[in-house]
Amino acid sequence: MSIKEPFTDLEIETADAGFYENYSVPIALISKGIMVALVLWALVFPANATGTLGSLNGKLLESFNSFYVIIVGLFFFFLAVVALLPSTGKRIMGAPGEKPEFSNFSWFSMMFGAGLGVGLMVFATAEPLGLWGSNPEVVSGAVPGNQPEAVQSAYRYTYLHYGFHAWAIYVVTGLSLAYYAYTRGMPLTIRSALTPLFGRLMNGFLGHLVDVLGVVATILGVSVTIGYGISQFVDGIYAITGMTWIMDMGGEVPTPSKVGLIAGLVTIMSLSILSAVSGVGRGVKYLSNLNLVLSIILLGTFVVFGSFAFAMTTYGTAMVDYILHFLSLSFGAYSPLSAEAFASSLPAAAQPLAGDLMGGATNAWGSYEGFKSGLTGAAAELDETTLTAIYAAGEQGRQFGWQAGWTTFYWAWWIAFSPFVGLFLARISKGRSVREFILGCVFAPALVCFAWMTILGGTSIDLELAGVADGAIIGASNTNKLFVTLSYMIDGGLLSMLNVMCVVLVMTFLVTSADSGILVMNTIMSGGAEETGIKHRIIWGLILTAVIGALILAAGDNNPMDALRAAMIIGALPFTMVMGLMCISLGKALYRDGVRDNYDGAAQQAAE
Known part of the structure; x- marks a missing residue:
């Protein structure tokens, strides 16, 4: 009796000619329709859009905060089991005997580039400082905020947000895409990951829906990333030039104005669209390599002029503390407190x-x-x-509010970003074993993130503890904390040079993130094709610009990022459920492939 072969006959119907040639018309039209509707709603009814998004976001967090936290914990432990089991961990993502496409050094370098992006430029100092003042230990009253006693717990949650759980989210998507694409020869698109559960249903509307959810999550995740990056870009321009017209000078500290944000958005997205039209994308790849060099220079500056001894001491104690609390961090979810x-x-x-x-x-x-x-x-x-x-x-209510505002926001952000990063990780990992992929893509980049956060953020905290900054770094906006930290570390020509370098880093990270995000969306809409038409990249570039700009303008007097954050958390929820199904589907596929291998081996021995 033979073992039934897996379903691999995935057919994603694409247009043979016309404007949408080689694209799935339903996926393209539904995805664009959702985004255009969001833009029009935000522009025509800004107050209604902002209020509704905020209200819906609040209600979703009340109902799904625990779901977000627990399912991300399950993602990590699912991957740990898959990596540790001999039968699943040894499986190669490719043809039998296929070797990795890239050397270990190149593979790690590309993962390093994926991990060091806009998020780490913005939150390298903002995250540890913010958590130093407010984390669950501070909220409970166990330790006072912004004091030496709060440093350990601040880094416990910094490591949580940028550590193994964050990369597990990316790897769940990446491993699912890579396994089916390279082991079963299926299209490199989201719906392929659910074929073990739904089979031929993925050829129809259900498959279109899954891919649309991936596109919507990606564009909202990229929007939040670009929104934060543009804010830091404007802060950097102000630090270099002192131009006040790009800043709102009416608050306690200068923050990017809407005029400045829109000007920065147009600049960055124009560069991104230009790279798509003119083929400068090759140049952007070289700029990505330059980013690695500039990142090392920035890190080296903090090692030499910052608080390296304090940072390394913190790194060691924080790592032990993070591991000791790992289980409670993974599943310690809070529900809202009723009146x-x-x-x-x-x-x-x-x-x-x-x-x-x-x-x-x-x-x-x-x-x-x-x-x-x-x-x-x-x-x-x-x-x-x-x-x-x-x-x-009121402690349960405080803990819920903190978790929803910090941890759940991050989990939604990483989930929305996972089709982008997951697809990238899948593309560079052909020929690797499942175990290599999980261990390499979860642990190696997370350790880099830990070092980055500890060295840059630790310097900021030490400057405040020593009384050098006197609250100036804490009081700065999140996107300006890096520049304020640099101003208290060094001065003169070196400070000016580093400010320019940071602006260049943010700018090129933004351009490559936008360009790559657009490529991923086009890849999904084209049924997994790696080469996509320039005109559609331009259109998605314009749509992405419109989404970010409209939600920034719709925020009114509120924080311009509020509407973007709310839309992203709402858009990430359906894709979170898709990722849960991905885990079940991949578990089934790995098990069934193991059964087939055992059967084929037994049959071959019997024949001999």
Whole structure:
């Protein structure tokens, strides 16, 4: 009795001629329709769009915060099991005996380039500093924020957000795409990853829907990345030139204005579209290599002029702490605190005032002292013991708010970005074993991220602890913290040179991210083709520009990133469910392929 062969007859119908030649018309039209509708909604009804996105985002987080946290923990442990099992870990992603396309050094270098992008330029200092002031240990009152006692827990969560879980998200998508493309000869597109579960259904509307979800997630994930990058780009231009017209000078600290953000967006996206039209994409590849060199120079500057000893001490203790708490970090999810539960846990004297007390007691971004100072009327007359009990009763609400605002945002961002990075990792890993792919793509780049965050962020924290910065770095906007840190490290011509270098780094990271993201979207719409038409890359470049610009303008007086963040978290949720199915599907495929191999081996021995 033979073992049934896997379904590989995936047919993605594409147009034979016309504007959409070699493209799937349903995927292209549905994807573009969704994005155009989002742009028109944001431009015509900006207040409604921002309010609705924010409200829907809040409701989704209330219902799915735990889902996001737990499923990402499951992604990591699923990959760990697949890598450790001899029968699955040894399988080659390619033909039997096929060798890796790239050397180990080149492979690692490309992963390094994928890991060091706009996110790390923006959050290298902003992440550790932000978590130093607010993390679950600070929220619970166990340690005071912005004090030496909070450094360890700050890096525990920094490593969580940029460590093994983050790369596991990328690898789930990348491994699924690579396995089916190189082992079974299927198209390098999202729907291929679900064929073991749904078979021929992937040839129809269900397959189109899966690919559309991948396109929508990618464009929203890339939008958030570009949004943060442009903000840092504008901050850098201001640091170099002092041009005030690109900044909003009305707040406590200068922040990029909408005029500056739109000007930066047009500049970056014009360069990206130009690279698609003129073939400068080859030049961008060389610029990517230059980025690696400039990144090493920037890191070296912090090693020489920064707080390297403090950073290395922090690196060691933070790594041990991260590993010891790994299981609780993976599955420690919080649900929102209901008004009824809060009221019932209050002391009797405070229960009539529950409605007035809950907002302050559950504010994840406040403090106990801030909670007390904000009380008025009868609430302000409560004794210290009662106030302490009230604040303790709100801890679940504070922990939920913190987790939804930090960890869940990151998980949604990485999930939305996973078709982009996953497809890149798949393309460079042909001929590797499953175990090599998982260990190499989860652990190696994560360790690089740890070092980057510790050396740059540790210097910022040390400058604040020593009183050198005197709160200036903490008070700066997230996208400006890197430039402010540099200004307290060095001065003169070297500072000017490094500011220019950082702006060049951000600019080229942005151009290559936008260009590569557009390529991924076109690859999905063309049924897995690696070479796509220039005109469609231009159109998606314009759509991407319009999406980012419209959501920035729709934010009104709010943070321009708020609408982008909300849209991205909403758009990532359906693709999170697709990724859960990818894991089940890949587990089934690996198991069935193992059964076939055993059967074929037994049959061959019997024949001999």
